[in-house]
Amino acid sequence: MNPEMVALLAAVLFVLGAVGVLIRRNALVIFMCVELMLNSANLLLVSFAYAHGSLDGQVAAFFVMVVAAAEVVVGLSIIVSVYRSRRTTSVDAPDLLKL
Amino acid sequence: MGILEITAPTFEWLELSPLLTVLIGAVLGVVVEGLVPRAYRNLLQVAILVVTIFTAAGLLIVNWISARLGIFAMGALVLDGPAYVTWAAELLFGGLAILIFAERRAGQGASVFVAAAATVPGSKDERLANSIGREHTEVYSLALFSLSGMMVFAASNDLITMFIALEVMSLPLYLLSALARYRRLLSQEAALKYFLLGSFASAFFLFGIGLVYGFSGSLTLEGISSSITLSGTGRGLLLAGIVLLAVGLLFKIGAVPFQSWVPDVYTGAPTPVTGFMAIGVKFAAVMGLARVFFVALGGERWSWQPVLAVIAVLTMAVGAVLALTQTNIKRLLAYSAVSHAGFVLTAVVGANAFVPDGQINALGAISFYLIAYGFATVAAFGIVTLVRKGAGETLELGDWAGLGVREPVLAGAFAVALLSFAGIPLTAGFIGKWAVFSSAWSGGYAWLSIVGVGFSLIAAYLYLKVLVSMFFADPASSVSAVKPSLATWIPVIVGAIGSLVFGLFPGPLMDLLSHAEVFLR
Numbered sequence: 001m002n003p004e005m006v007a008l009l010a011a012v013l014f015v016l017g018a019v020g021v022l023i024r025r026n027a028l029v030i031f032m033c034v035e036l037m038l039n040s041a042n043l044l045l046v047s048f049a050y051a052h053g054s055l056d057g058q059v060a061a062f063f064v065m066v067v068a069a070a071e072v073v074v075g076l077s078i079i080v081s082v083y084r085s086r087r088t089t090s091v092d093a094p095d096l097l098k099l
Numbered sequence: 100m101g102i103l104e105i106t107a108p109t110f111e112w113l114e115l116s117p118l119l120t121v122l123i124g125a126v127l128g129v130v131v132e133g134l135v136p137r138a139y140r141n142l143l144q145v146a147i148l149v150v151t152i153f154t155a156a157g158l159l160i161v162n163w164i165s166a167r168l169g170i171f172a173m174g175a176l177v178l179d180g181p182a183y184v185t186w187a188a189e190l191l192f193g194g195l196a197i198l199i200f201a202e203r204r205a206g207q208g209a210s211v212f213v214a215a216a217a218t219v220p221g222s223k224d225e226r227l228a229n230s231i232g233r234e235h236t237e238v239y240s241l242a243l244f245s246l247s248g249m250m251v252f253a254a255s256n257d258l259i260t261m262f263i264a265l266e267v268m269s270l271p272l273y274l275l276s277a278l279a280r281y282r283r284l285l286s287q288e289a290a291l292k293y294f295l296l297g298s299f300a301s302a303f304f305l306f307g308i309g310l311v312y313g314f315s316g317s318l319t320l321e322g323i324s325s326s327i328t329l330s331g332t333g334r335g336l337l338l339a340g341i342v343l344l345a346v347g348l349l350f351k352i353g354a355v356p357f358q359s360w361v362p363d364v365y366t367g368a369p370t371p372v373t374g375f376m377a378i379g380v381k382f383a384a385v386m387g388l389a390r391v392f393f394v395a396l397g398g399e400r401w402s403w404q405p406v407l408a409v410i411a412v413l414t415m416a417v418g419a420v421l422a423l424t425q426t427n428i429k430r431l432l433a434y435s436a437v438s439h440a441g442f443v444l445t446a447v448v449g450a451n452a453f454v455p456d457g458q459i460n461a462l463g464a465i466s467f468y469l470i471a472y473g474f475a476t477v478a479a480f481g482i483v484t485l486v487r488k489g490a491g492e493t494l495e496l497g498d499w500a501g502l503g504v505r506e507p508v509l510a511g512a513f514a515v516a517l518l519s520f521a522g523i524p525l526t527a528g529f530i531g532k533w534a535v536f537s538s539a540w541s542g543g544y545a546w547l548s549i550v551g552v553g554f555s556l557i558a559a560y561l562y563l564k565v566l567v568s569m570f571f572a573d574p575a576s577s578v579s580a581v582k583p584s585l586a587t588w589i590p591v592i593v594g595a596i597g598s599l600v601f602g603l604f605p606g607p608l609m610d611l612l613s614h615a616e617v618f619l620r
Contacts, residue, residue, distance in 0.1 A: 007313065014306050021299050030295055037302035044309035052316035057309075060259040060318060064305060067266045071298055074270045078277055078290050085220045085284060091295070094288035097363040 006047035013040035027079045027089045038068045111171040114178060117159040117186055118254075121247045124151025128240025137233075141210075144239040145201045145586075151243065152194035159186055168619060170256055174319060177256040180615030184466050185253035185386045189379060192473040193246045195590040196375035199481050200238055202586045205492075211369045211484065212238050212278045213286075220283040235278060241271035242375060249383035253390070257319040258308040258344075261387060265304065265351070268383060269297050272376050276368035281491040289367020296360045297350070304347025310340030311395075320395035327398035341396060341403060348391065351384035354444060355413040358437045362421075365433035370492060373429065374480030377436055378473040385443055385465060393450055393462075394618050400450075408448045408547050414441030415554040423561050427494045428483055431565070435520055436476075438558050443468050445551050446535035449542025461542065463612035464534035470608070471527035471601060475519040478594025481587050482513045485580045493578055496565065501574025509580050510569055512595040517566055519598035521559040527601035530609075 013036060020033030042061040049057025083089050112119070124147055131143050163183050170177045203210055212235050215228035248268030255261040277290030312318055314336040315326035327337065350357040365373045392403060418438025425431040443465055450461035486509075488498055503510035519528035532555055536548035583591075601608055 010309070014302075017302070018299075021295075027291065027295065031298075034295070034298045034302050037299075038305060041302065041305040041309045044306065045312060048309065048313040048316070051313070054316055056259075056318045057312055060308070060312075063259055063263055067263060070270060071266065074273050075294055075298065078273060078287070078294050081216065081277060082287050082291050085287060091291070094284070094291060096285050096288055097292070097367055 003047045003051035006050075007044055010040045010044035010047065013037075013043065025090050025092055027082070027091050030091065031075050031079065035068060035072075038064060038071075108173050110173075111169075114162060114167045114169070114171050115176065117155040117162065117190070118176075118247060118250050120151055120155040120158060121190075121243055121250065124148065124155075125240050125243035125247060127151075128237070128243060132237055132240065140236040141201070141234070144236045148194070148197055148201075148239050148243065152190055152197075156187070156190045156194075159183070159190065163187075170619065174256055175260045176251065176254050177619050178254060179619035180617055181386055181390070181462055181466065182254035184612065184615055185382060186250050188382055188466070188470055188473060189246060189249050189253070192378045192382070192477055193242075193249065193375065195477045195593060196371065196378060196480070197239060197242045197246070198586050199371040199374060199484060199590055200242065200586075202371070202484060202583060204584050205484055205487070205581045205587075206280060209280065210234050210238075211280055211371060213280050213283060216278055220287075238275060238278060238372075241275055242372075245269075245271040245275075245375075246379065249379050252383040253386040255387070255390075256321075258311065258323075258391075258395075259318050261391070262301070262305055262308060264387075265301055265347070268380065269301070269351075272372070272380070273297065275372045275375075276364060278372075279367070279369040282367070285367040286369065287367075289364045292360055293364040293368075300347050300350035300357065303343045303350075307340045307343030307345075307347060310336050310343060314340060320391065323395040324398060327396070337399065338402060341399065344391060345388075345403070345406075348384060348388040349410065351380055352388065352440045352444075353381070353437050354410050354440050355417045355437070358414065358417060358440075361437055362430045362433040365436065366427060366429045366494075370429065370480055370484045373432075374476060377432070377480065378469075378476045381436065381440065382469045382473065385440075385447070385469060389447055389450070389462060389465060390618060392447065404448055404544075407444060408544060411441050411444035411448055411547065412550055414438065414444060415551060416441075419554045419557040419561070422558065426496050428496055428499065428565075429494050431496070431561070432476075432479060432483070435558065435561070438554065439468075439472055439520070442532060442535055442551055442555065443472075445539040445544070445547050448547060449535075449539030449544050460613065460616055461538045462616035462618070463609070464531075464538040466612050466616060467527075467534050467605070467608065468531035471519060471531035471598065474527060474594045474597035474601070475516040476594070477590045478512055478592075478598065479516040479520070481591040481594065482509055482516075485509060485583055485587060486578065487581055488578045496568065498578045499565070500568045500572035502578070502580070503570035504574050505578075506580045509591070512591050513569070514566055515595040515598050517562040519602065521562040522555050523559065525599070525602050527598045527605070530602055530605040534609075 017033045017037035021030050042064050045057040045061045127147050214233045218225040248264050251264035273294040276293050277287050279286035314333045315323045353361040418434050422434035446461045446464045519526035522528045522532040536551050540548045
């Protein structure tokens with residue numbers, strides 16, 4: 001296995017996630033794109049841990065998974081409460097706060 | 100890698116006791132929510148908050164006097180001068196800001212937090228929850244968890260601890276932002292924006308950690324620093340990593356071009372929560388940024404200093420100029436927070452210069468600036484919760500006209516806070532501005548300090564405009580200020596007095612900071 005190729009794959013996934021956040025309009029899809037970015041970072045950490053022969057990166061990936069799970073709890077609760085009061089998950093709908 | 104030997108980790112209970120106290124207080128709050136009848140929860144939560152903050156502060160002072168410095172918790176946390184200063188400031192300002200959560204007179208006996216967050220705004224369920232006096236007392240516990248994250252963030256010695264601290268600091272704040280009692284749609288919208296943008300930024304931060312780890316093979320700040328000095332290969336990885344790390348950190352500080360969430364979130368969140376995050380997050384994030392950039396990336400400073408200088412100028416410009424156009428007091432304070440992020444970044448840019456003995460260094464200047472900003476912020480947001488028209492807060496600047504005639508004490512305290520924000524002499528804000536600009540000057544960025552002085556004049560015009568309308572305009576009708584309880588009086592008075600005292604007698608604090616402020620490696 002070539003760690004460089006894995007790192008490249010991680011970068012591609014990260015960019016896909018970032019572009020998804022910027023162009024999608026559904027809060028849930030945006031949130032999934034953020035999760036994709038977090039997981040691409042996990043892949044990066046694990047591949048570099050393999051390349052360097054150190055365990056730090058693998059352990060870090062576990063911590064990131066826990067943090068991502070906590071983020072899902074908080075994020076979904078906010079998205080659901082917005083959905084219940086507005087009947088939509090589009091991020092263009094809440095527009096009361098403006099310059 | 101060989102056979103893994105498992106040794107029990109060491110943990111320095113005594114040295115880390117202030118942090119543990121805050122965490123225990125937060126967990127106790129959760130236990131109270133589960134076991135205690137509703138009627139007693141609020142009282143008990145406030146008691147836990149006060150006891151926690153005082154215990155943690157006491158332990159911190161004892162540890163500080165005994166000079167218990169070092170790298171603890173298996174290398175995850177470092178307790179050095181800046182970490183102690185940050186912990187003390189977080190406990191003081193965080194404690195004061197959370198105390199305002201307990202104010203009930205402003206809402207005719209109800210807190211500023213929503214009765215039941217799960218109900219739909221305007222629904223029958225919501226009215227029912229209001230009429231039976233339900234309330235969310237978890238807010239104290241959430242705030243304490245966030246406070247512990249802020250403390251860890253400024254004291255973390257490796258990047259993964261820093262990432263977790265970032266999330267522990269932010270996740271409770273996303274929830275707290277959504278819990279306003281009035282203007283609930285605004286509050287939920289603010290929370291949604293804060294959450295989506297905040298998690299977007301922390302994903303950048305995490306990918307940056309991955310890239311820097313790929314370059315150095317180490318997650319500790321010291322390890323990264325030594326591989327920057329030793330290694331010549333893979334600089335592409337390193338530079339990309341620095342950029343992504345900076346995106347995550349600058350987002351939390353609210354620097355341009357990552358400032359767009361600041362006005363929306365500051366406006367939509369309940370005002371006491373805004374005050375808490377304004378000072379708590381800013382203090383922790385600036386100190387965390389300084390630690391990453393000075394300790395881990397100090398060897399690369401020729402690459403990041405010019406970029407940060409440009410960001411500092413843009414931040415000061417956008418904050419000061421857009422604040423001029425605001426008519427809403429919370430948006431105005433939000434843009435002023437953006438410009439303050441720019442002012443404090445000038446000292447980060449001017450770091451690493453040779454500092455003559457006895458003079459304050461860049462870190463000391465940053466700390467002083469943030470402490471001055473903290474006093475003024477606690478007072479200002481405390482007062483914003485009190486000015487009312489009808490049931491809710493009135494945020495229109497026009498309604499604040501003539502407040503000085505009706506409420507001389509509150510308006511006087513607000514005036515002190517604004518003068519300190521503006522950096523008028525004899526206030527702490529002036530000494531802070533002087534310290535950061537002179538630090539940038541001695542770091543070889545003279546042009547940056549001159550630009551900074553220019554923008555602080557623009558910002559000063561704005562604050563003076565508000566002051567003039569408060570004291571010399573005809574009073575607006577039907578606007579009044581609530582007679583607050585101690586929960587608001589204490590933060591307001593402490594904030595105003597602190598802004599004055601450290602402006603008139605900055606010597607002792609300057610002295611303390613100039614001795615304390617060296618990062619331990």
